[in-house]
Amino acid sequence: MPLSRDNASPLQQQIAELLRQEINAGAYEPSGKLPSEAALGARFAVSRVTVRLALARLAAAGVLERKQGKGTYAAGKQVRHGLDQLRSFHESLLAQGLHAEMRLLSSALVALPQAMGELAGAAQGQCLLLERLHLVDGEPIALGRNYLPPALAAMAPARIARQPAYAMLAELTGLRVARADLAIKVGLAEPDVARALGVQQGSALLLMERSSYFADGRCCDCSVFYIRPERYAFVLHPTFAADSRPA
CATH class of the missing domain: 3.40.1410.10 (Chorismate lyase-like)
Known part of the structure; x- marks a missing residue:
């Protein structure tokens, strides 16, 4: 689903919601690891800062786990x-x-x-x-x-x-x-x-x-x-x- 630049919701919120839907659908199974910030930025045609804000939103909600130097994972995936x-x-x-x-x-x-x-x-x-x-x-x-x-x-x-x-x-x-x-x-x-x-x-x-x-x-x-x-x-x-x- 593409992002809408005309949407009242900020881009980081739209990205966060799309990623949440993909995680719930099992898109990142079996390891639960998400693409890098650079890859997500290229996919959504946004800056890494915008991606980082979207990931931070999901991490705060307990949907993601971010490990320094290791990557970003769907929470609880083992x-x-x-x-x-x-x-x-x-x-x-x-x-x-x-x-x-x-x-x-x-x-x-x-x-x-x-x-x-x-x-x-x-x-x-x-x-x-x-x-x-x-x-x-x-x-x-x-x-x-x-x-x-x-x-x-x-x-x-x-x-x-x-x-x-x-x-x-x-x-x-x-x-x-x-x-x-x-x-x-x-x-x-x-x-x-x-x-x-x-x-x-x-x-x-x-x-x-x-x-x-x-x-x-x-x-x-x-x-x-x-x-x-x-x-x-x-x-x-x-x-x-x-x-x-x-x-």
Whole structure:
């Protein structure tokens, strides 16, 4: 709907109302991120000051959330990680139609942490530790640390950077991950994690600990994901079995 220069309503009010209607219609799903001020200014043929006033009006009404250096989002929109299906972290983002990417921060052979038990192919107690940053619309959303069989270190760095852990395991072994045990906790951002995610040290984070297994019972992946909670939610849709009744 075009703006009316003859309308008694100020342009910023007209823009705010149009954006409100689009948000309510789900135009900015699934992430809820709106275009930049420059893009909105070009769309409506107005100055960035006018756009900024329109966005401020919606933010004051609780319709939008504006994050310095991150962008503008429809309030309350979260990335939703379904627990009903077994997917790698990156694949769960792609499955929602999000503009998701991974950035490899480090890759090294390290001693397998004793608390993680046994890992398939971890000769002499060594494993491959991958530290990768997960982003949605260019914004850091999680830092993942994957402890994987050391044979994966022979893969090309470009493939390690871009491929989800489960895809790499399938390529290496010809086997698919059959099950995973997940634990979801709350933790605080340590300095290195805080820097990577762009949050303050000590900020509350979601921690997802994951152990993945082949069908023969061998553990093939031990991972920890440090997740910004304000835009991330874990969801599960349980149903009662046909012969069961609620307690």
